[in-house]
Amino acid sequence: MANDIGFASTAGLMSRESLASSLSNVASALPSSVGSDVQYLKMEKGSGDWLYGQEETLVDADSLWAVNPHSIQHGWVAWDSDAGGAPVQEIMVPASRPIPAEGSLPVLPQGVRGNQLAYKAQRSVQLVCIADPNADGKDTDVGVVCEYKQSSVGAMRLFKDLIDKLLERVHAGDEAIVPIAKLSHSSYKHDRYGKIINPVLEIVEWRSMNDTSPAAAAAEETADEAVEEEDELAAAYEAEVEAAAAATPRRRARRD
Numbered sequence: 001m002a003n004d005i006g007f008a009s010t011a012g013l014m015s016r017e018s019l020a021s022s023l024s025n026v027a028s029a030l031p032s033s034v035g036s037d038v039q040y041l042k043m044e045k046g047s048g049d050w051l052y053g054q055e056e057t058l059v060d061a062d063s064l065w066a067v068n069p070h071s072i073q074h075g076w077v078a079w080d081s082d083a084g085g086a087p088v089q090e091i092m093v094p095a096s097r098p099i100p101a102e103g104s105l106p107v108l109p110q111g112v113r114g115n116q117l118a119y120k121a122q123r124s125v126q127l128v129c130i131a132d133p134n135a136d137g138k139d140t141d142v143g144v145v146c147e148y149k150q151s152s153v154g155a156m157r158l159f160k161d162l163i164d165k166l167l168e169r170v171h172a173g174d175e176a177i178v179p180i181a182k183l184s185h186s187s188y189k190h191d192r193y194g195k196i197i198n199p200v201l202e203i204v205e206w207r208s209m210n211d212t213s214p215a216a217a218a219a220e221e222t223a224d225e226a227v228e229e230e231d232e233l234a235a236a237y238e239a240e241v242e243a244a245a246a247a248t249p250r251r252r253a254r255r256d
Contacts, residue, residue: 037145038145039147040147041127041146042148043183043185043197043199048184048187048197064130064132064180065129065181065183066130067178067180068126069166069177072123072125073092073094073149074092074099075090075092075100075121076119077089077090077119078108078120079120080111080117083111088117089106089119090122091105092149099121120151122149123159125148125162126147126148127145128146129141129143130142150199154199158199158200162179165203174206176206176208180203180205181203181204183202184199184201185197185198185200186200
């Protein structure tokens with residue numbers, strides 16, 4: 001089982017003024033065995049399964065992924081769910097740069113059904129698999145590099161939690177700022193929309209740039225925290241669905 005994160009350390013890492021300034025100083029490098037291809041990572045909304053690449057390879061639930069804090073980006077995306085395919089417009093910038101003001105973005109065309117398209121906030125991050133304990137033979141995820149890029153309610157909550165935890169460690173001067181996580185999910189029953197499944201980065205430990213020690217066990221979330229998160233997600237999800245319905249009555253919500 002491989003545990004080497006594969007990031008290079010750098011001086012001046014712990015800037016405490018802001019997360020953006022600290023991220024801009026993080027020099028990162030992928031493992032030498034990894035090619036330049038970055039796979040698209042997604043979570044299936046109906047099952048909670050994580051998949052990557054054009055072949056939609058199923059991610060092992062016990063595999064460990066190092067989150068590259070230097071790769072975090074923020075920006076905007078506009079989709080026409082009736083058209084399918086690629087986004088109509090997408091503007092993403094590194095976290096070390098301010099997010100473009102929504103008023104400065106290119107004017108969007110009308111959708112294929114005549115509805116006026118709108119921008120949604122979007123975040124992205126890159127991850128590399130560092131351990132796949134259940135891998136059998138050569139079909140292992142170790143060394144696979146993926147990008148997770150989403151604008152859904154659940155995904156935005158995932159990114160908020162990630163950024164908040166990074167900020168906490170940066171402000172504390174902690175050198176261990178690389179999250180090691182399992183790709184998981186949470187679910188709850190929405191009174192109106194039924195079972196809602198959201199993506200989760202289950203952080204099992206934090207490492208410095210060159211830490212190769214074995215992974216520790218994940219801390220369990222308290223029941224009160226889980227209930228509070230479900231209530232917040234339910235409200236956000238309902239607001240997103242109602243906004244989409246108001247803009248395009250016949251439009252289906254985009255899946256993760």
